[in-house]
Amino acid sequence: MMSAADGVRPMRADARRNRERILLVARAAFAERGVGCSLDDIARQARVGPGTLYRHFPSREALLDAAMAGWVDDVCASGAAILAEADDPLEAVRRWFSRLLDHVLVHKGASAMVAAMGDPSSPLYASCSRIREANETVLSTAGDTGRLRAGVEPDPVARLVLGICALAGDVGMPRGEAEAMLEIVHRGVTR
Amino acid sequence: MMSAADGVRPMRADARRNRERILLVARAAFAERGVGCSLDDIARQARVGPGTLYRHFPSREALLDAAMAGWVDDVCASGAAILAEADDPLEAVRRWFSRLLDHVLVHKGASAMVAAMGDPSSPLYASCSRIREANETVLSTAGDTGRLRAGVEPDPVARLVLGICALAGDVGMPRGEAEAMLEIVHRGVTR
DNA sequence: ACCTGAACACCGTTCAAGT
DNA sequence: ACCTGAACACCGTTCAAGT
Numbered sequence: 001m002m003s004a005a006d007g008v009r010p011m012r013a014d015a016r017r018n019r020e021r022i023l024l025v026a027r028a029a030f031a032e033r034g035v036g037c038s039l040d041d042i043a044r045q046a047r048v049g050p051g052t053l054y055r056h057f058p059s060r061e062a063l064l065d066a067a068m069a070g071w072v073d074d075v076c077a078s079g080a081a082i083l084a085e086a087d088d089p090l091e092a093v094r095r096w097f098s099r100l101l102d103h104v105l106v107h108k109g110a111s112a113m114v115a116a117m118g119d120p121s122s123p124l125y126a127s128c129s130r131i132r133e134a135n136e137t138v139l140s141t142a143g144d145t146g147r148l149r150a151g152v153e154p155d156p157v158a159r160l161v162l163g164i165c166a167l168a169g170d171v172g173m174p175r176g177e178a179e180a181m182l183e184i185v186h187r188g189v190t191r
Numbered sequence: 192m193m194s195a196a197d198g199v200r201p202m203r204a205d206a207r208r209n210r211e212r213i214l215l216v217a218r219a220a221f222a223e224r225g226v227g228c229s230l231d232d233i234a235r236q237a238r239v240g241p242g243t244l245y246r247h248f249p250s251r252e253a254l255l256d257a258a259m260a261g262w263v264d265d266v267c268a269s270g271a272a273i274l275a276e277a278d279d280p281l282e283a284v285r286r287w288f289s290r291l292l293d294h295v296l297v298h299k300g301a302s303a304m305v306a307a308m309g310d311p312s313s314p315l316y317a318s319c320s321r322i323r324e325a326n327e328t329v330l331s332t333a334g335d336t337g338r339l340r341a342g343v344e345p346d347p348v349a350r351l352v353l354g355i356c357a358l359a360g361d362v363g364m365p366r367g368e369a370e371a372m373l374e375i376v377h378r379g380v381t382r
Numbered sequence: 383a384c385c386t387g388a389a390c391a392c393c394g395t396t397c398a399a400g401t
Numbered sequence: 402a403c404c405t406g407a408a409c410a411c412c413g414t415t416c417a418a419g420t
Binding site: 241 | 383384385386387
């Protein structure tokens with residue numbers, strides 16, 4: 001458990017406001033212009049100096065992680081919800097893939113997450129791992145019912161699905177094409 | 192048929208030499224530092240002014256396409272060779288995926304090709320289409336023997352396999368992980 | 383016809399000076 | 402403690418001047 005006594009001193013009010021404004025602008029900028037967009041622009045739009053952006057987020061990845069935290073929460077919660085609702089575990093897997101695609105197509109940044117999956121030093125690693133765990137839960141439920149192929153490891157599947165979502169988001173692929181790819185993966189892992 | 196009379200006038204000798212030197216340097220640079228590496232560096236290493244690079248290759252994609260032409264030739268020829276050698280069409284599909292991975296892991300640039308697949312105006316579109324055709328040939332041979340799942344379209348498969356290769360190349364993924372993903376796709380399209 | 387290299391605009395990053 | 406904005410290095414791109 002954390003508390004104020006652990007050294008998590010509250011930020012000065014203006015710093016907190018700046019931080020929030022940067023995040024708000026960054027989320028919109030990443031979604032509209034992609035995760036490679038100019039950080040200077042973000043700082044300008046948030047009406048702070050470039051140094052202020054760097055003080056709060058020392059790297060593009062750090063900013064990316066903070067900006068994505070919200071939808072990563074949502075998508076992980078979706079995983080649990082899908083399992084609870086669906087009666088067919090195979091359909092649950094399909095819905096899980098599709099939900100992941102939904103989020104990535106809007107918010108982008110999945111390519112950075114895939115890159116971070118193998119790199120514990122990345123600021124995105126924690127978010128990455130949360131998605132990986134959600135994926136593991138959905139898949140293992142299907143596995144327990146015997147509907148998964150033998151020898152299917154959840155992590156390559158997570159990488160693959162995230163990778164497809166990343167590709168679709170970065171390239172601006174029509175949704176249907178991305179779905180077709182996910183369907184191939186679905187057939188490849190289930191029986 | 193093309194001939195000198197069609198307006199394909201020969202280049203001046205120094206221009207031809209410069210062009211070749213730029214391509215030689217570019218191939219090494221893309222392979223070592225990735226397809227996003229500095230074009231200024233390439234010009235410097237090839238000992239030409241930046242303007243000369245732009246005269247020969249008006250965009251990064253144009254340079255990329257010229258630099259990749261060689262291995263695209265090779266990989267397409269591989270497709271035919273694999274079909275001729277292999278007795279099992281399923282094994283041929285597997286080998287085809289694997290061969291594509293080999294080339295991309297060395298030369299990079301597959302992400303740009305995936306992006307170009309849906310964009311006929313891209314300088315990479317022609318190379319892209321050649322790979323797509325090779326893929327179509329290998330897959331349809333397997334399809335003729337009834338070893339392909341019903342409703343499998345070759346193009347989404349091409350995009351998917353190229354996409355995985357691109358991901359593996361860009362992220363520096365261990366070969367085994369990429370193979371694991373390709374195996375899932377293989378199971379997804381065959382029976 | 384082709385090459386050169388200076389020039390420009392833009393971007394990420396740092397840091398001394400301020401409050 | 403935090404912010405500002407000037408400064409620096411780097412890169413893509415253009416173009417006037419040369420041969």
